[in-house]
Amino acid sequence: MSNSEEEEIARDYICFGNPDATVVILDATSLERNLNLVYQIMEITDKVVVCVNLLDEAKKKGIHINFKELEKRLGVPVVGTIARKKKTLNALMEQVEKVCEGKVKLNPKKVKYKEYIEEAVEKLENYIEEILPKEKKTLARWICLKIIDGNEKIIKKIEENLKIDLTKSEKIQEIKQEVEDILEFNGVKQENRKDDLISSVIFLSENVAKDVVTLEKEEYNTRDRKIDKILTSKVWGIPIMLLFLGVIFWLTITGANYPSEWLSNFFGWLEGKIITVFEFFSAPEWLKGVIIDGIYKTLTWIIAVMLPPMAIFFPLFTLLEDLGFLPRIAFNLDKFFRKAGSSGKQALTMCMGFGCNSAGVTGCRIIDSPREKLIAILTNAFIPCNGRFPFLITIASIFVGGLVGGVNSSLIATITVLVVVLIGIGMTLFISKLLSKTILKGKSSSFVLELPPYRKPQIGQVIVRSIFDRTLFVLGRAIAVAAPAGLVIWLFANINIGNISILTYIANFFDPLAKLMGMDGYILTGFILGIPANEIVLPIILMCYMGSGTLVDLENTMTIGQILMQNGWTLLTAINVMLFTLLHFPCTTTLMTIKKETGSWKWSVLGFIIPTVCGIVICMITTGVWNVLML
Numbered sequence: 001m002s003n004s005e006e007e008e009i010a011r012d013y014i015c016f017g018n019p020d021a022t023v024v025i026l027d028a029t030s031l032e033r034n035l036n037l038v039y040q041i042m043e044i045t046d047k048v049v050v051c052v053n054l055l056d057e058a059k060k061k062g063i064h065i066n067f068k069e070l071e072k073r074l075g076v077p078v079v080g081t082i083a084r085k086k087k088t089l090n091a092l093m094e095q096v097e098k099v100c101e102g103k104v105k106l107n108p109k110k111v112k113y114k115e116y117i118e119e120a121v122e123k124l125e126n127y128i129e130e131i132l133p134k135e136k137k138t139l140a141r142w143i144c145l146k147i148i149d150g151n152e153k154i155i156k157k158i159e160e161n162l163k164i165d166l167t168k169s170e171k172i173q174e175i176k177q178e179v180e181d182i183l184e185f186n187g188v189k190q191e192n193r194k195d196d197l198i199s200s201v202i203f204l205s206e207n208v209a210k211d212v213v214t215l216e217k218e219e220y221n222t223r224d225r226k227i228d229k230i231l232t233s234k235v236w237g238i239p240i241m242l243l244f245l246g247v248i249f250w251l252t253i254t255g256a257n258y259p260s261e262w263l264s265n266f267f268g269w270l271e272g273k274i275i276t277v278f279e280f281f282s283a284p285e286w287l288k289g290v291i292i293d294g295i296y297k298t299l300t301w302i303i304a305v306m307l308p309p310m311a312i313f314f315p316l317f318t319l320l321e322d323l324g325f326l327p328r329i330a331f332n333l334d335k336f337f338r339k340a341g342s343s344g345k346q347a348l349t350m351c352m353g354f355g356c357n358s359a360g361v362t363g364c365r366i367i368d369s370p371r372e373k374l375i376a377i378l379t380n381a382f383i384p385c386n387g388r389f390p391f392l393i394t395i396a397s398i399f400v401g402g403l404v405g406g407v408n409s410s411l412i413a414t415i416t417v418l419v420v421v422l423i424g425i426g427m428t429l430f431i432s433k434l435l436s437k438t439i440l441k442g443k444s445s446s447f448v449l450e451l452p453p454y455r456k457p458q459i460g461q462v463i464v465r466s467i468f469d470r471t472l473f474v475l476g477r478a479i480a481v482a483a484p485a486g487l488v489i490w491l492f493a494n495i496n497i498g499n500i501s502i503l504t505y506i507a508n509f510f511d512p513l514a515k516l517m518g519m520d521g522y523i524l525t526g527f528i529l530g531i532p533a534n535e536i537v538l539p540i541i542l543m544c545y546m547g548s549g550t551l552v553d554l555e556n557t558m559t560i561g562q563i564l565m566q567n568g569w570t571l572l573t574a575i576n577v578m579l580f581t582l583l584h585f586p587c588t589t590t591l592m593t594i595k596k597e598t599g600s601w602k603w604s605v606l607g608f609i610i611p612t613v614c615g616i617v618i619c620m621i622t623t624g625v626w627n628v629l630m631l
Contacts, residue, residue: 001040001194001197001198005365006365006366011044012157012161014041014044014045015044015045015139015142015157015158015161016157016161016162018135019045019047020047020099020100021047021048021049021096021099021100022041022045022047022048022049023048023049023050023051023092023096024037024038024041024048024049024050024051025051025053026038026050026051026052026053027053027054028052028053028054028055028057028058028063028065028080029054029057029058029061029063029221029453030453031052031065031209031212031213032205032206032209032210032213033205033450034205035204035205035208035209036198036201036202036205038050038074038076038205039110039111039201039204039205040201042074042075042076042108042109042110043110043111043141043142043145044138044139044142045138046076046106046108046138047099047100047106048076048099048106048108049076049077049078049079049092049095049096049099050070050071050074050076050077050078050079051079051081051092052065052067052070052078052079052080052081053080053081053082053083054082054083055080055081055082055088056082056084057453057455061221061453062215062216062217063213063214063215063216064213064214064215064216065080065212065213066211066212066213066214067079067080067212069211069212070208070212073109073208073211073212074108074109074208075106075107075108075109076106076107076108077095077098077099077104079091079092079095084458110141111200111201111204112200112204113145113196113197113200114196114200116182116183116185116186116188117145117148117196117197117200119182120144120148120179120182120183121141121144121145121148123175123178123179123182124143124144124147124148124172124175124176124179125140125141125144127171127172127175128140128143128144131164131165131169132162132164133162136162139158139162143158143166145197146158147166147172147176147179148179148183148193148197149193149194149197150193151194155167221453223454224453224454227454228328228451231325231328232328232331232332232451237328237331237332238332241328241329241332242418242422244320244325245418245421246414246415246418248313248316248317248320249414249417249418249421250410250411250414251312251316252309252312252313252316252389252393253393253397253410253413253414253417254410255308255312256308256309256312256390256393257308259307259308259311260304260308260309263300263303263304263307263308264300264304267300267303267304270300271292271296271297271300274291274292274296275288275292278291278292289490289494290487290490293490294486294487294489294490294491295483295486295487295490296486297486297539298483298485298486298489298536298539299479299483299486301535301536301539302479302533302535302536303479307471309386309389309390309393310355310386310471311467311471313354313355313386313389314355314386314466314467314471315462315463315466315467317351317354317355317466318462318465318466319457319462322455322457322458322461322462323454323455323457324451324452324453324454324455326348326351327348327450327451327452328451329347329348329351330344330345330347330348330351331344331451332347333347333350334347336429337429337432337444338444339429339433339444340429340430340432340433340436340444341375341432341433341435341436341437341442341443341444342372342375342376342432342436342444343367343368343369343372343376343444345366345367345368345372345376346364346367346372346375346376346379346428346432348363348366349361349363349364349366349367349376349380350376350380350383350425350428353380353381353383353385354383354384354385354386355385355386356385356386356387356590357380357381357383357385357586357587357590358587358589358590358593360380360383360385361377361380361590361593361594361597362593362597364376364377364380364597365597369442371436371440371441371442372442372444374435374440374598374603375432375435375436375440376432377594377597377598377603377607378431378435378594378603378606378607378610379427379428379431379432379435379610380586380590381585381586381590381607381610381611382424382425382427382428382431382582382583382611382614383421383424383425383428384420384421384424384581384582385534385587385590387533387534387535387587388534388581388582389417390535390538391534391535391537391538391581392417392420392578392581392582393413393417394538394560395574395577395578395581396412396413396416396417396420396578397409397410397413398558398560398561398564398574399561399569399571399574400412400413400416400571400574401413401416402561403571416578420578420579420581420582423579423582424582424583427582427583427614431610431614484532485529485530485532485533485536486536488529489503489529489536489540489543492506492529493543493544503525503544504544506521506525506528506529507520507521507522507524507525507544508521509521510524510525510528511524513616516620516623517576517580517616517619517620517623518572518573518575518576518619518620518622518623518626519573519576519577519580519619520567520568520573522541522544522545522567523541523573523577525540525541525544526538526540526541526544527580527584531585531587531588532587532588533587533588533589534581534587537581538560541564542560542563542564545563545564545566545567546563572622572623572626575622575626576619576622576623579615579618579619579622580615580616580619582615583611583612583614583615583618584611584612584615585607585608585609585611585612586607586608586611590607591604591607591608592604594607
């Protein structure tokens with residue numbers, strides 16, 4: 001009974017992909033909720049192996065499962081596992097092999113639905129079996145249930161994949177009319193059929209779980225519920241969420257400086273060696289400029305600036321995920337997104353956007369409603385990604401933390417970044433509401449959110465997943481985009497027209513608009529040329545100010561601050577730059593991901609326009625209010 005895109009993909013493969021076996025993984029601590037998935041899959045295929053995982057967690061909670069009785073009640077093999085122990089996984093794979101080779105007798109127990117449903121299925125099943133290919137006859141009962149359910153989308157998939165006619169066949173229409181008469185006689189309306197089907201599955205699952213599960217203590221999850229009363233409370237839920245976020249930002253800010261400086265020094269040393277090689281071969285200056293000053297410096301800046309904060313941020317964020325805290329964030333924000341006409345699942349995709357907006361856009365697949373999915377995709381750019389955090393942190397440290405100085409400067413900078421993030425969340429909700437009332441009209445859908453048990457994080461897995469699956473993946477993609485960008489930026493900075501570089505022409509063109517936004521043309525040019533990767537915006541601005549024709553490699557925030565202030569930066573400039581860093585077009589990778597996920601450039605263009613217009617308008621308002629107050 002799929003409700004989202006990834007569930008449909010899984011269902012279609014099980015139905016039409018001819019798998020040798022299907023392994024259904026259950027949570028041993030929540031068997032009564034998980035068993036409904038087993039019964040749904042056994043409607044589709046007989047070749048099922050049930051894997052009951054997290055036995056170690058179940059043991060801690062005093063939960064014991066009678067596997068022999070469970071196997072008897074289901075009619076398919078059941079294997080208990082602790083995924084970290086290879087021995088238990090070997091036992092699982094042995095059972096899978098036996099099922100694939102037909103060495104195990106399978107007799108999956110089907111759900112017994114209400115009498116009127118069973119009567120309707122009986123009317124349809126014989127004819128459906130006749131028209132199905134021999135290898136797909138096991139799908140007959142499931143297809144009957146889908147016809148009774150009236151799910152046109154699934155019926156269309158069945159027709160396409162099995163090459164049968166379910167909608168135009170006179171025989172089926174005749175039987176369907178008889179089915180409708182049966183349902184009408186029982187007073188069953190179309191909108192209630194799915195509820196009746198689901199309730200039968202859940203009722204059976206709960207009964208089986210009661211028979212096979214014994215508890216040492218009835219209140220085995222009391223601790224989790226006590227913690228949830230605090231973390232998901234109306235009073236403390238949001239403040240605690242902000243506190244966790246603030247701690248992550250503070251650790252990222254304070255911890256990233258030293259490795260960034262070390263990497264910068266290393267790349268500076270390596271640059272000297274590469275220059276020596278170029279000089280040895282008497283390479284022309286233009287080639288040296290393209291390779292060293294253009295491509296190399298762009299790439300090494302991104303690595304030096306981006307890698308350390310990512311290497312800190314992602315493990316900490318993954319740690320919260322492993323603890324089971326992220327679903328609680330979605331729970332706390334659900335009511336706000338529902339009021340905005342969207343889905344609470346958008347909170348999860350928003351959290352993914354902190355790491356990478358492109359990943360956040362891809363994560364929108366978990367949202368069931370196509371309308372709500374588009375809203376989440378179009379607003380994900382309001383959350384500052386990892387590429388924007390170094391810029392935000394640097395500006396906050398110089399112009400806000402610098403006003404205070406001393407040991408409190410990093411704390412003030414953290415609070416500033418947190419306020420910027422809150423503005424981004426506020427804009428996400430506001431634009432979501434605006435879209436749901438205009439081009440993407442509709443009511444918010446409900447969704448069932450599982451609050452998983454709190455678990456002790458697996459530190460080794462956290463490090464591996466965060467470094468390899470996230471940090472290096474995002475970094476690699478940024479490097480791939482930044483290499484050609486570095487070449488273009490160097491050309492713009494070094495090709496002159498009438499003793500003025502192309503870069504300066506561009507800056508002069510945008511200067512009038514930038515002044516209205518409380519910035520200057522060079523800043524706006526930095527944002528525009530930084531569209532391949534947000535990490536290169538600051539070095540482009542510094543390059544323009546210093547007229548060096550190459551990206552500036554400065555890791556000392558004091559030196560960066562002096563350069564910016566010498567070129568007219570004030571507190572107002574810093575505020576507007578931080579706001580525009582938050583509210584401007586997403587990077588190229590994110591725009592391409594939007595195109596891939598939506599199948600249309602129209603939504604990519606809209607994803608570009610919406611945050612950019614918001615950023616321009618808000619910066620203009622901020623500048624206007626500041627000027628009035630300063631009069």
